[in-house]
Amino acid sequence: MAEIKDPENTILMELAGGTVTIALLPDVAPKHSERMKELARAGAYDNVAFHRVIEGFMAQTGDVEHGDMEDGFNLRMAGTGGSDLPNLPAEFSKIPHARGSLGAARSANPDSANSQFFINFKDNDFLNGQYTVYGQVIAGMEHVDAITRGEPPAEPDRMISVKVAADV
Numbered sequence: 001m002a003e004i005k006d007p008e009n010t011i012l013m014e015l016a017g018g019t020v021t022i023a024l025l026p027d028v029a030p031k032h033s034e035r036m037k038e039l040a041r042a043g044a045y046d047n048v049a050f051h052r053v054i055e056g057f058m059a060q061t062g063d064v065e066h067g068d069m070e071d072g073f074n075l076r077m078a079g080t081g082g083s084d085l086p087n088l089p090a091e092f093s094k095i096p097h098a099r100g101s102l103g104a105a106r107s108a109n110p111d112s113a114n115s116q117f118f119i120n121f122k123d124n125d126f127l128n129g130q131y132t133v134y135g136q137v138i139a140g141m142e143h144v145d146a147i148t149r150g151e152p153p154a155e156p157d158r159m160i161s162v163k164v165a166a167d168v
Helices: 030-041 072-077 141-145
Strands: 010-015 018-024 052-054 058-061 101-104 117-120 133-139 161-164
Touching: 010 030, 018 030, 018 141, 030 133, 030 161, 117 133, 133 141
Parallel strands: none
Antiparallel strands: 010 018, 010 161, 018 133, 052 058, 058 117, 101 117, 101 133
16 A cells, blocks of 8 residues: 555546556646546546557556447547546646656647546656656556556456545
8 A cells, every 4th residue: 555645636546456546746737637636526537448558558548438338339439538628738747657657648739638548557758748747656556557458458447436535
């Protein structure tokens, strides 16, 4: 269990294998950190699938529009949607895309991040300065490593629940 220094800026993501604890970086990416907390508190991330999981790269999730659907069509659509909130402007920083870092998924437009995010399986320095980093896994990375691979996986893993530690 990780030592939680700032419960208001810590996310507890429940996966099938256990809890992943993520320290948000509100001083580096305040808008992205606030968005994750807002969607977590609304229950929007609960039961959302990891729709794009690439071995040796990253696990992507957070499509709250399509990612909680059980049927194949909507799972194929996963990755194309976001939330009903406006897109976020990029908050690029010098924080590297290191193993366990949380990055904002987006389209080709740097200011198109919304609800989707990815967790890096390894250091992915080629992403530095191109995608917003707004969190870091501080415990439970073994559960992220165990997420089923695929684009999308035939039977995707899901975020069972996502909560702000201050609310638990």
